[in-house]
Amino acid sequence: MKLQANPVSLIVTLIVLVPVLSAAPVFAQDPVVGVPNPESLFTDKNPKLNANKQVAFRIMRDLLQCNHWDEADKWLTPEYIQHNPNVTSGRDAVVKFFGSRPKTPTCDKLQTRIVAVLADGDLVLVATPREYKDPKDPSKSYTSTWFDMWRIENGKAGEHWDSAMKQ
Numbered sequence: 001m002k003l004q005a006n007p008v009s010l011i012v013t014l015i016v017l018v019p020v021l022s023a024a025p026v027f028a029q030d031p032v033v034g035v036p037n038p039e040s041l042f043t044d045k046n047p048k049l050n051a052n053k054q055v056a057f058r059i060m061r062d063l064l065q066c067n068h069w070d071e072a073d074k075w076l077t078p079e080y081i082q083h084n085p086n087v088t089s090g091r092d093a094v095v096k097f098f099g100s101r102p103k104t105p106t107c108d109k110l111q112t113r114i115v116a117v118l119a120d121g122d123l124v125l126v127a128t129p130r131e132y133k134d135p136k137d138p139s140k141s142y143t144s145t146w147f148d149m150w151r152i153e154n155g156k157a158g159e160h161w162d163s164a165m166k167q
Helices: 007-027 038-042 047-065 069-074 091-098
Strands: 076-082 116-120 123-134 137-153 156-162
Touching (some): 038 047, 038 116, 047 069, 047 137, 069 076, 076 091
Antiparallel strands (some): 116 123
């Protein structure tokens, strides 16, 4: 049995597929967004993981958002190891790097958009949306995912990783 293409169905298929396929790059990315209640992600039924997530929460809210770097000793070890290529290791060096930013007067709620918070053992990873300028068209922007990960030891962060590039 020989199959023959029906010219009408072929034309209809092309009319439908060509615009869809040519528009695919325009719709290639869904934007990265945070959850409505980011603080809810910093809890866990496991008491150890919950405690570790709470350290990451306080770093995100109290230090990074509200700039209360005078309280860094509550959440970072003195030997804090920093894997960001732009910041030197050690709590004092991190405080010096971030500490000149003005304090936020009220700091009762996390405003940072959060995608996910994952805890495994002594590691806590926080994923956040980031917006970047499109290198092909600087008048446009796109979103991607930034991450911060901390190793928690004795109720404080002892080590940090993120996706920063050298500047």
